[in-house]
Structures are given as structure tokens and as C-alpha cells.
Amino acid sequence: MKPMLMIVTLLLISCTKTGPVKTGASQIIDSYRQAVLNDQPKKAYDLLDAETQKKVPYTWFAAQWKTNRKEMLYQARSIKGKDPRVTVRYSGKNGTRITMVTEKGKWKVEEAPGLLPSPESPEKLLGLMVKAIDTLDLALYISLLSPRYRDTIIATLKKKMAELEKARLKIPANKNDAVEQVTIPLDSYGNVQLVLKKYGTGWKVESWEIRKSYRYR
Incomplete structure (x- = not known):
């Protein structure tokens, strides 16, 4: 150790x-x-x-x-x-x-047997999955996954978080207020890009783009 x-x-x-x-x-x-x-x-x-x-x-x-x-x-x-x-x-x-x-x-x-629903049949499981997605209840959704699949999903989310942090550091310090859209490459080849767009006075994530030629390699 x-x-x-x-x-x-x-x-x-x-x-x-x-x-x-x-x-x-x-x-x-x-x-x-x-x-x-x-x-x-x-x-x-x-x-x-x-x-x-x-x-x-x-x-x-x-x-x-x-x-x-x-x-x-x-x-x-x-x-x-x-x-x-x-x-x-x-x-x-x-x-x-x-x-x-x-x-x-x-x-x-925060998590233990009995704290969250434990469906007794495939039908109940799918019903809870629909409920979790409909209400955007991430905790419920994650609790319905098997330990191995859950770890895979969490690892994927953490990877996305790391990419977002990398994108944040690439945004220029002196931002132009007239700019309505910003495209930030997330890799050195520009195959993966994060597109941010201004809506009114606030900004939203417009898309997370992956070039088709890169996606199917």
C-alpha cells in the first residue's frame, strides 16, 4: 500500500x-x-x-x-x-x-440497500428507468445500474468533466461581448469540438460535435 x-x-x-x-x-x-x-x-x-x-x-x-x-x-x-x-x-x-x-x-x-427502490421485476425496473429520465433524477438512474455498468457510466461522466475543464481553460481571457458563438476544440486534431452559443444574455451548450470520420475509426 x-x-x-x-x-x-x-x-x-x-x-x-x-x-x-x-x-x-x-x-x-x-x-x-x-x-x-x-x-x-x-x-x-x-x-x-x-x-x-x-x-x-x-x-x-x-x-x-x-x-x-x-x-x-x-x-x-x-x-x-x-x-x-x-x-x-x-x-x-x-x-x-x-x-x-x-x-x-x-x-x-448517501447510498445503501433500502434507501433507493429495488425493482422486483424487469417491468418495474424499466418503469423506474422511465421515471428517472423523465424527472432527471440522476441518483435514481445510477442506482438502477449494475455495479460494473454504473462504474462505466461514472467514468464516462468524469471524462466529460475533465474535457469541460480543459475547454474552460481554452476560453480567451478577453471575451468580445459581440461574439454570439464559440467553438472550442477538445483535442489537438479538432475532431471533437464543444460549441457554445449565446441566447439573450446567457450562454448555453449548443452541441458536442464529433467528426464522422473520427467517430468510425
């Missing part, structure tokens, strides 16, 4: 507590983050529980810390604020999934 992944152990320990997050998963993450930024492996190691320290000697931890220093710094700098939202997901062998998040210093169950 790499040092940057040790934080998962810390979160799972915090998850066993009820009510307020007394040691504070967010506080633990902030302390671990500061230790990484200040290059203090011993301070980070001391945040691990005694059981984990028995399994992972400090000499090994320190060696991994040094080897993965660049990646750890990148991850630490990507965490914003002093009270980040912490999400812990558990997946059982039978497909059971439980998701917990921190909210205002307390753990909240």
Missing part, C-alpha cells in the same frame, strides 16, 4: 464511529495533506492507527513516501479548502454498495 493510499485506512476507521466525526475525517485529511506538503513522513505515519502500523513498518512507509513523492504532492495540492467533502464507498462480493459522506462534520449515508 502506497503512503497516499493510507488515507483510505484512516477514513475507514473514522467510518466506524457514529454521530459527529470526532477525530474528523476532514481534519485527518488536512493533517495528512499538510504532512505531505511539508515533507513530514513521520507526522503522516503517526496518523495511522496502531493496527496498521504493526503491518506497515515505518522504514517501508518512508521509502515509499520518497519514491511516490511527486504523485503525493500533486494529490495534496489538488485538495481544496480545510474541510473537504469525504466520500467512502464499500462494495460487497454480492454487489451490495454503501456510500458514506461527511456533511457539516457528521457522517451521512
Whole structure:
């Protein structure tokens, strides 16, 4: 286990507590983050529980810390604020999934068996799918997918988010108010483009275009 992944152990320990997050998963993450930024492996190691320290000697931890220093710094700098939202997901062998998040210093169950509908037949499943799409209920829609397909959909959404962030950085700082439409290439070849159009005083996404020759390669 790499040092940057040790934080998962810390979160799972915090998850066993009820009510307020007394040691504070967010506080633990902030302390671990500061230790990484200040290059203090011993301070980070001391945040691990005694059981984990028995399994992972400090000499090994320190060696991994040094080897993965660049990646750890990148991850630490990507965490914003002093009270980040912490999400812990558990997946059982039978497909059971439980998701917990921190909210205002307390753990909240966001997903677990019984919280969302569990259709007993294909007909009921399709009915709920129609309802989810009709009401734009993303949480319900995602809950109706199998764990593997759900992970695929989430990965696709995250990829789109990364493309949108890349597009945002490509928008010129000095925008011309007279401009009514902006086309932003999302790849170096211009095969994938995001088209933004002005409607009145606001902007909307007009289309996400993929060249046919590129699409069928």
C-alpha cells in the first residue's frame, strides 16, 4: 500500500464511529495533506492507527513516501479548502454498495440497500428507468445500474468533466461581448469540438460535435 493510499485506512476507521466525526475525517485529511506538503513522513505515519502500523513498518512507509513523492504532492495540492467533502464507498462480493459522506462534520449515508427502490421485476425496473429520465433524477438512474455498468457510466461522466475543464481553460481571457458563438476544440486534431452559443444574455451548450470520420475509426 502506497503512503497516499493510507488515507483510505484512516477514513475507514473514522467510518466506524457514529454521530459527529470526532477525530474528523476532514481534519485527518488536512493533517495528512499538510504532512505531505511539508515533507513530514513521520507526522503522516503517526496518523495511522496502531493496527496498521504493526503491518506497515515505518522504514517501508518512508521509502515509499520518497519514491511516490511527486504523485503525493500533486494529490495534496489538488485538495481544496480545510474541510473537504469525504466520500467512502464499500462494495460487497454480492454487489451490495454503501456510500458514506461527511456533511457539516457528521457522517451521512448517501447510498445503501433500502434507501433507493429495488425493482422486483424487469417491468418495474424499466418503469423506474422511465421515471428517472423523465424527472432527471440522476441518483435514481445510477442506482438502477449494475455495479460494473454504473462504474462505466461514472467514468464516462468524469471524462466529460475533465474535457469541460480543459475547454474552460481554452476560453480567451478577453471575451468580445459581440461574439454570439464559440467553438472550442477538445483535442489537438479538432475532431471533437464543444460549441457554445449565446441566447439573450446567457450562454448555453449548443452541441458536442464529433467528426464522422473520427467517430468510425
